[in-house]
Amino acid sequence: MILIIDMNWKNDALGFYEFVLPIAAIAEKMDECTIKHYLEVTSHDLKQCNSIILSGTALKDTTTLSQPDKFTWLKETEKPVLGICAGMETIAVAYGMQLIKCLEIGMTNIISLKDNPLFSTDYKAYSLHSYCVEPTQDFEVWAKSSKCAQAIKHKNKKIYGILFHPEVRNQEIIKRFIEIR
């Protein structure tokens, strides 16, 4: 089972249609999915699932970034986790990384830096973020744009962050993540 975590500022927010359902549409073709708002995720949910995807949010929605206490489980889980955009930024905050103001909107050139199971060559991706992350030594950078790190992975855990929106373009990244067990 894939646990998709809705990272929007409130449960049942308008952004759910835009940032959660497109991820669910991809994931549901591969495995059973459960969607939960981040404030409603239980330890049982985290235990039951095979992998976890943290959604993105609207550009102005940075609510989860000021609530690291709601994501302490990110440092404890051994399940594969993929954070998309605000999801990646939330992982960054949980792991003590610094967030830096960095605006990218629209199609962006992504430069692949390292062989990895999620993508191979350089490609274009859809960006929608106003912050980027400064990866710590626990994380390696798998891809970058001209401005910032676009894909990161924890060196010892299956914790992945993608700053752009693979549910918009490059959906195979989500599929490949789900195949990682």
Add this chain to the structure above:
Amino acid sequence: MRLGVLFSGGKDSTLALNYASEKEEVACLITIASENKESYMFHTPNIEITSLQAQALGLPQITKITKGEKEKELVDLSDAIAYAKKEYQIEGVVTGAIESVYQAERVQRICYHLGLWCFNPLWKHDQKALLMKLLEKKFKVIISGVFAYPLDEKWLGKQINTKLIDRLLELQQKYGLSPSGEGGEIETTVLDAPMFKSKIEITEFSIEAQGNCGLFKIEQARLVPK
């Protein structure tokens, strides 16, 4: 949250309005009337009918006329949204974008610079599912423009129903046509929807068509009780 909806009177912006009104407060409609029939950004057929739709919805409408020149039309859009922010205290904007990164990116930028939220509730949704959603929600939508082979004047004025959706899906299979008209293949006009307090009755229309391009022009229409 008070929202302004970018409203063209077609099925996508009206469905986006429907979703937005279920979650937040829709404060106004924002309509861009483009003088360029081939606008990159804005739906054009029957844009005049949006004032009647706004009446049916009981919502104030801001209408901005643009020459529709690429990129310059974005300045007009930005001005209209800025006016909505000032006049109706909107905190965010809603669009009916489904697939177009071109449109979505530009509206996102405008909203960012104006300090507004931006929502695209139909974004990346399955096009067949969106068409079926219109029927489920009892939208009355007609085809008001066709612009691609093998569509022709026989499609104009037809109401979207199960049979028409099936036919569009067949054409998708055969010719790669976007069933939702995302590539500009079809344009639509909404005559009734769940939020409409009265519905639109067309009393006079004309058809302009040549080959695979055609317009169903609503010449006269009125509001009638539902």
